[in-house]
Amino acid sequence: MNPSKNMDEYIDRFPASTQAILTRLRLAIKKAVPDAEEAIKYGMPTFTFRGNLVHFAAYKNHIGFYPTPSVINHFSSELSSYKTSKGAIQFPIEKAIPLSIISRMVKFRLKQQMQKQHIK
Numbered sequence: 001m002n003p004s005k006n007m008d009e010y011i012d013r014f015p016a017s018t019q020a021i022l023t024r025l026r027l028a029i030k031k032a033v034p035d036a037e038e039a040i041k042y043g044m045p046t047f048t049f050r051g052n053l054v055h056f057a058a059y060k061n062h063i064g065f066y067p068t069p070s071v072i073n074h075f076s077s078e079l080s081s082y083k084t085s086k087g088a089i090q091f092p093i094e095k096a097i098p099l100s101i102i103s104r105m106v107k108f109r110l111k112q113q114m115q116k117q118h119i120k
Contacts, residue, residue, distance in 0.1 A: 003040065003043050004040050004043070005040065006038070006040060007026065007038045007039075007040065007045045010022075010040060010044075010045050011023060011026070011045075014058050017093075018058050018093065021058075021063060021093065021097055022045075022056070022058055022063070024097065024099060025056055025063065025065075025097060025099070025102065026038075026045070028099040028102055028103050028106075029047050029053075029054065029056075029102070029103075029106050030047075031103065032102075032103040032106040032107050032110070033047065033049055033053065033106055033107070033110050035049060036048060036049045036053055036110075037049065041055065042055065043057075044056060044057040044064075044066070045057070047106070049110060049113060050113050050114070050116075050117050051113055051116075053067075053106065053109050053110060053113060054066060054067045054068075054105070054106055054109055058093075059093075060093075061092065061093055061094075062083075062090040062091055062092050062093055063090070063091045063093060063097060064088050064089070064090055064091075065088065065089045065090075065091060065102065065105075066087055066088050066089075067089070067105045067106070067109050068087060068109060068112070069086045069087050070112065071105050071108055071109050071112075072084055072086070072087065072088075072089060074108060075101065075104070075105055075108070078101050079101070
């Protein structure tokens, strides 16, 4: 399968139930950071704002969300019921995706980007 050219094409490759989850996730991120731009990076939907903000991807049994290790660390208590690794969170596909937590993580990530830009 060829890589997706944009987020719409990426989402359209999945079953309708997964498309619905990905669309809700996409809208929640866009609402959290309205000025963020959409891209495909590393073969995954990515939101950028002065650099990469977050990535996400769909798999057979979960949605992977990639907000950076520092964000996962900061929100670790709220993410304790999800499988996490250094840079990824797995949200089971059969459960409701926690959009409020995701929104807060994206805003936190934006704040990090803004601070980073002021340092340079």
